[in-house]
Amino acid sequence: xxxxxxxxxxxxxxxxxxxxxxxxxxxxxxxxxxxxxxxxxxxxxxxxxxxxxxxxxxxxxxxxxxxxxxxxxxxxxxxxxxxxxxxxxxxxxxxxxxxxxxxxxxxxxxxxxxxxxxxxxxxxxxxxxxxxxxxxxxxxxxxxxxxxxxxxxxxxxxxxxxxxxxxxxxxxxx
Amino acid sequence: xxxxxxxxxxxxxxxxxxxxxxxxxxxxxxxxxxxxxxxxxxxxxxxxxxxxxxxxxxxxxxxxxxxxxxxxxxxxxxxxxxxxxxxxxxxxxxxxxxxxxxxxxxxxxxxxxxxxxxxxxxxxxxxxxxxxxxxxxxxxxxxxxxxxxxxxxxxxxxxxxxxxxxxxxxxxxxxxxxxxxxxxxxxxxxxxxxxxxxxxxxxxxxxxxxxxxxxxxxxxxxxxxxxxxxxxxxxxxxxxxxxxxxxxxxxxxxxxxxxxxxxxxxxxxxxxxxxxxxxxxxxxxxxxxxxxxxxxxxxxxxxxxxxxxxx
Numbered sequence: 001x002x003x004x005x006x007x008x009x010x011x012x013x014x015x016x017x018x019x020x021x022x023x024x025x026x027x028x029x030x031x032x033x034x035x036x037x038x039x040x041x042x043x044x045x046x047x048x049x050x051x052x053x054x055x056x057x058x059x060x061x062x063x064x065x066x067x068x069x070x071x072x073x074x075x076x077x078x079x080x081x082x083x084x085x086x087x088x089x090x091x092x093x094x095x096x097x098x099x100x101x102x103x104x105x106x107x108x109x110x111x112x113x114x115x116x117x118x119x120x121x122x123x124x125x126x127x128x129x130x131x132x133x134x135x136x137x138x139x140x141x142x143x144x145x146x147x148x149x150x151x152x153x154x155x156x157x158x159x160x161x162x163x164x165x166x167x168x169x170x171x172x173x174x
Numbered sequence: 175x176x177x178x179x180x181x182x183x184x185x186x187x188x189x190x191x192x193x194x195x196x197x198x199x200x201x202x203x204x205x206x207x208x209x210x211x212x213x214x215x216x217x218x219x220x221x222x223x224x225x226x227x228x229x230x231x232x233x234x235x236x237x238x239x240x241x242x243x244x245x246x247x248x249x250x251x252x253x254x255x256x257x258x259x260x261x262x263x264x265x266x267x268x269x270x271x272x273x274x275x276x277x278x279x280x281x282x283x284x285x286x287x288x289x290x291x292x293x294x295x296x297x298x299x300x301x302x303x304x305x306x307x308x309x310x311x312x313x314x315x316x317x318x319x320x321x322x323x324x325x326x327x328x329x330x331x332x333x334x335x336x337x338x339x340x341x342x343x344x345x346x347x348x349x350x351x352x353x354x355x356x357x358x359x360x361x362x363x364x365x366x367x368x369x370x371x372x373x374x375x376x377x378x379x380x381x382x383x384x385x386x387x388x389x390x391x392x393x394x395x396x397x398x399x400x401x402x403x404x405x406x407x408x409x410x411x412x413x414x415x416x417x418x419x420x421x422x423x424x425x426x427x428x429x430x431x432x433x434x435x436x437x438x439x440x441x442x443x444x445x446x447x448x449x450x451x452x453x454x455x456x457x458x459x460x461x462x463x464x465x466x467x468x469x470x471x472x473x474x475x476x477x478x479x480x481x482x483x484x485x
Binding site for chain 2: 007010011014015018019021022023026027032033035036037039040041043044047048100101102103104105108119120123124151154155158
């Protein structure tokens with residue numbers, strides 16, 4: 001148990017892990033400003049429960065961020081402001097791979113919150129399906145089906161990019 | 175099996191966030207948001223338990239705002255605290271006791287706090303109004319330069335009844351209202367998305383709770399008013415991290431007038447300043463407690479917070 005009214009060690013923890021937390025938050029929200037706000041909200045939740053916490057607070061913060069992101073968006077139906085419809089470049093050029101990646105991240109922001117959260121957990125956090133299910137409080141089957149739908153949507157949105165051709169053209173092993 | 179699409183998605187995510195760095199103001203803003211929530215909870219019972227407690231305290235220490243029955247050795251007497259005649263500095267304990275008495279005897283007023291955060295060359299400002307009679311409060315502004323600007327108010331629909339919050343979010347040009355059950359047993363509602371601002375009660379708590387860490391700097395003039403300035407310095411464990419806090423209290427009434435905190439970590443410097451005043455409960459002052467959504471803003475359902483026990 002920690003002290004009720006003090007946050008000893010939180011400064012150092014945020015200094016060490018804050019960038020990583022913000023990275024996840026930016027991917028979940030789609031913008032830097034919204035990511036800052038999400039991290040701030042999660043930190044405030046941590047402070048509320050600080051006296052009950054023991055051990056590493058990072059797991060708590062990450063779970064809180066995912067729950068806040070999914071629940072908040074579900075109710076408010078708010079879309080990140082920065083995402084716009086994804087259009088492929090008119091002519092392929094040497095930046096195709098980078099453009100595709102950008103398009104995928106943009107398309108990520110158009111997904112429903114839970115699909116977005118699952119993809120961030122699986123492909124950014126590199127969690128297993130079971131670990132992602134534990135974070136979101138759902139079954140492994142739900143994670144599988146949600147990830148599958150999310151990837152299918154990304155595939156549809158970016159179909160025009162011809163992934164295989166792009167990779168071949170840029171010499172990336174497939 | 176990992177597909178090309180999955181690999182490109184992972185790489186795209188890494189590129190998207192490669193350069194993001196968390197600003198030091200986020201933690202400070204979270205702390206102030208937390209403090210705001212605590213204040214809101216206190217506000218929830220301010221017209222009940224706390225007021226009674228304050229009254230009991232006043233009776234216990236002498237029945238009036240004059241504070242302690244006798245000043246500690248070395249302190250000036252209450253009658254001699256006029257700024258022009260401060261011949262020797264009062265002790266921190268004496269000032270803390272007087273501030274405690276002044277806060278406990280706050281009358282029927284609207285407390286007004288203007289707070290500024292300067293971080294990385296940018297400044298944000300917020301204003302808070304708090305009605306000591308009804309517990310209603312309103313906060314306008316942004317927690318920090320990187321936080322969204324909001325206008326939010328909280329008030330009981332009727333004395334002891336449901337609590338209604340109204341929030342205007344300027345970034346999304348939306349607003350919403352939310353109704354909470356009557357407050358009870360220390361579980362008051364939270365006005366939502368905390369903003370800047372602390373209260374004289376917080377300053378009192380800081381002074382009385384750790385008076386040994388403060389020193390009396392001396393008399394000082396603040397916007398034409400005679401004040402007593404107190405200061406404490408702190409240093410965190412991390413190398414190059416530390417700062418200072420200062421408090422200015424009126425030299426006659428011991429009302430808290432200003433606080434200023436400065437904190438520095440390697441490469442980051444932040445200043446948070448709050449100015450306090452009390453307004454008579456005139457119609458104009460009470461009007462500050464009401465949020466009016468701007469024309470053209472869209473009303474939306476209230477957001478839902480994650481459960482307290484997440485994790």
